[in-house]
Amino acid sequence: MNNLAKHDAQTTAGPRQVLVVEGLSRDFGGLRALNDLDVTINEGEIVALIGPNGAGKTTFFNCVTGIYTPTEGQIFLYDANGKKQLLNGKKPHIITSMGMARTFQNIRLFGDMTVLENVMIGRHCRTHAGIWGALTRNARTRREEQDTIDRSYALLETVNLAHLWNESARNLSYGAQRRLEIARALATEPRMLLLDEPAAGMNPHETQELEALVRDLRSRLKLSILLIEHDMGMVMSLSDRIYVMEYGSRIAYGTPEEVRSNPRVIQAYLGESDDA
Amino acid sequence: MMRPVSKAILASIWFMILTFPVMGIKLNTVEQTVEWQFDRIILLGVAIFFLSLLWNWCFSRKGRGLPLIALPSGMGATLGRLCSLPLRDSRSRAVSLTVLLLVMLVMPLVSSFYQTNIMILALLYVMLALGLNIAVGIAGQLVLGYVAFYAVGAYAYALLNQFFGLGFWACLPVGGLLAVLFGLALGFPVLRLRGDYLAIVTLGFGEIVRLTLLNWTSLTGGSGGIKNIPGPSFFGKQLSIEDNTIFIYYLVLLAVILTIVVITRLKNSRVGLALQALREDEIACEAMGIDLARVKLSAFALSSCWAGFAGVIFAAKSTFINPASFTFMESAMILSMVVLGGMGSIVGVVIAALILILAPEYLRAFSDYRMLIFGAIMVIMMIFRPQGLVTGERRKYRINALKGEQA
Incomplete structure (x- = not known):
């Protein structure tokens, strides 16, 4: 994986890019939450986005997924055929159907629905049955529905939640809810998965399991994964590359080793440069 | 102590x-x-x-988290078994449904004209409550002006009949379609609104429709309303008033059954899941690839069309309509049925609609205290059972992977 650590300057001969963000800025009134950000994610890469609270990490996720419209800059997603597609101005559900899926920092599950139904919702953009199909329940609709159910159940097995499939999502433990969010995101069949603090609130054992899950997803589904995380142990052992943000700007990027020894990063995190 | x-x-x-x-x-x-x-x-x-x-x-x-009424353990269990008996398996379910259907079918033949009329009204409200249940209960869009769609249906039939001589059967689909168009017309501007803001806009919408009907005298006859609306023809023949009432009863019964079947199927479909997701979390919905605008508009359209149908039947049943039948009070009443019955629950909403319409009719002795009792019931329900009469209706799923293990 070391050859992937060659940062932004990709040529056509290099690894295939999935997500390319160029000069992204986002203003809220007079406040610049994101400032001229460049990020590139390659196929099958696990990249971490770290930085102090309020650095703009979640804002970045919201821009990439279409919840916020960028003030400046461009966001591109490559489709499975390697065709470059502009995401700016596209609605969130279109971006999701193009292969971008995410989880949320403050868990946003459909609490009153069952665990299985939560994952089934994720299949929405990959299925087609309409109102007519719902009323007639014709063979095609039933087949599609059963397929949705079985695929969703299989995803629950992947994240180790299959035994809870008929439980209300709100009754799940914190760690289980985070895993369910991942399963729901996977149901949209993404090429690029954005995880917003997936290990928050997990105990060390759960964090280890999560780490194994993320690795497994990458190797089995060829997913590219971008994660925001504060658990430095996990970030360092899991990531191929790391981007560090502060006050909306990218202050450093590179392999875990490079970032760990970068004086600006140490300063941003600890305030004092000699306190590594 | x-x-x-x-x-x-x-x-x-x-x-x-x-x-x-x-x-x-x-x-x-x-x-x-x-x-x-x-x-x-x-x-x-x-x-x-x-x-x-x-x-x-x-x-x-x-x-302390205890139930309000604790029956002695043996009695409670027996009572529970007795209540769940009709629903225990598919056979007893079918038997009890058949019995219920037979009772409903025989009812107008053995009861008085007055009773049949009350039952028609109750069934119309069942239809309205089920319709509103789509928007409020399933999709979580608080609509306070639902009666406007009811009015659209009723006036569509009355006016089309008065000016163009169109009959009931031609107007039934037209009334439903017009209500859908009004639903979409309301849906577009409120796409970005939710919660309280949506409630206020829909409340205003209901009032606008009522005031328009009241003041556009040249078209609608204002508060004088429209008289002499014919009942539905029976294979081209107009029926006497008594026969007409019985005919409309069967018509409404059929419509209610159709409504229940359609809404059950809708709720358990891909579209229904998306509507429920909309109720739970709009941002997560978008991020999961659901087109918010489309789902919201479907919720409004699917919900309003039932009010349109009910309106046409209402006009045919009462032969006279005026804006006084379509006040905010009616919207509030229909909303109460949805809330009392249990948001999103089909059985619960049917029961609540029947109770709220039939109880005042059969308890005429207490008619002076009607609103007092209604208010007290609402307060008590919201404190002790805010989730409504029936909750936890879960759809059953068949999972192929599990079936293999159990076999």
Whole structure:
């Protein structure tokens, strides 16, 4: 994986890019939450986005997924055929159907629905049955529905939640809810998965399991994964590359080793440069 | 033990003071004297004392997470079995549904004209409540002007009949379609609104429709309404008033059954799941690839079309309509049915609609206290059972992976 650590300057001969963000800025009134950000994610890469609270990490996720419209800059997603597609101005559900899926920092599950139904919702953009199909329940609709159910159940097995499939999502433990969010995101069949603090609130054992899950997803589904995380142990052992943000700007990027020894990063995190 | 008693004494004294001018003083206008009615005040005080004790007891049970009424264990279990008997398996379910259907079918033939009319009204409200349930209960869009769509359906039939001589059967689909168009017309501007804001806009929408009907005198006849609306023709033949009522009864019954089937299927479909997701979390919905605009508009359209159908039938049934039938009070009533029945529950909403329409009719003796009782029931329900009468209706899924293990 070391050859992937060659940062932004990709040529056509290099690894295939999935997500390319160029000069992204986002203003809220007079406040610049994101400032001229460049990020590139390659196929099958696990990249971490770290930085102090309020650095703009979640804002970045919201821009990439279409919840916020960028003030400046461009966001591109490559489709499975390697065709470059502009995401700016596209609605969130279109971006999701193009292969971008995410989880949320403050868990946003459909609490009153069952665990299985939560994952089934994720299949929405990959299925087609309409109102007519719902009323007639014709063979095609039933087949599609059963397929949705079985695929969703299989995803629950992947994240180790299959035994809870008929439980209300709100009754799940914190760690289980985070895993369910991942399963729901996977149901949209993404090429690029954005995880917003997936290990928050997990105990060390759960964090280890999560780490194994993320690795497994990458190797089995060829997913590219971008994660925001504060658990430095996990970030360092899991990531191929790391981007560090502060006050909306990218202050450093590179392999875990490079970032760990970068004086600006140490300063941003600890305030004092000699306190590594 | 001391606290609830002293609280109850305090409450009864407070009530006696508060109601003294109304309950305790009687002016005899003939003899020009003041009569003091201390006996009534004492009686009230005693009643409030016991009610307060009961109220406290209920709250303490609720606080400890106990059910309000704890039957002796054997009796509770027997009662539970008895209640779930009709639903236990598919066969007893089919039997009980058949019995229910037979009772509903025979009802107009053996009961009076008056009874049949009440039942038609109740079934119309079942249809309205089920329709509103799509928007409010399933999709979580608080619509306070639902009666506007009902009015659109009713006036569509009345006006098309008056000006173009169109019959009931031609107007039934037109009424539904017009209601859908009005639903979409309301849906587009409120796409970005939710919660309280949506409620206020839909409330305004309901009033706009009613005021338009009231003031556009040249078209709608204003508060005088439209008279002599014909009932539905039976294979091209107009029926007498009695036969017409029975015919409409069967028509409404059929419509209600159709509504239940359609809404059940809708709720359990891909579209229904998306509607429920919309209720739970809009941002997560978008991020999961659901087109918010499309789902919201579907919720409004699917919901309003039932009110349109019900409106056409209502106009045919009552032969006379005016804006007074379509006030905010009706919207509130339909919303109460949805809330009392249990948001999103189909069985619960049907039961609540029947109770709220039939109870006042059969309890005419208490008609003076109707609103008082209604209010009290609402308050008690919202405190002790905010989720409504029926909850936890879960759809069953067949999972192939599990089936293999169990076999």
